[in-house]
Amino acid sequence: MSLKQRAKQGVLPLLVTDGHERLVEVTICDSISGGAGELNHMPTGLSLLRMLEDGTEYRQRYVQEP
Numbered sequence: 001m002s003l004k005q006r007a008k009q010g011v012l013p014l015l016v017t018d019g020h021e022r023l024v025e026v027t028i029c030d031s032i033s034g035g036a037g038e039l040n041h042m043p044t045g046l047s048l049l050r051m052l053e054d055g056t057e058y059r060q061r062y063v064q065e066p
Helices: 003-007
Strands: 011-017 023-032 045-052 056-061
Touching: 003 023
Parallel strands: none
Antiparallel strands: 011 023, 023 045, 045 056
């Protein structure tokens, strides 16, 4: 699956190009807590996925402390 296709699978995509339209990196938010998992009407956690053109992926989870 191409980076462009993967970018459409999440929200708030960050697209990084090489300056000549070639997509080299995509970061998406692929998970946001809600419902019982929120505090003061804000999500308490979200998960970001960073994908590079060589297929390398990095995942990070951010959590709001109560």
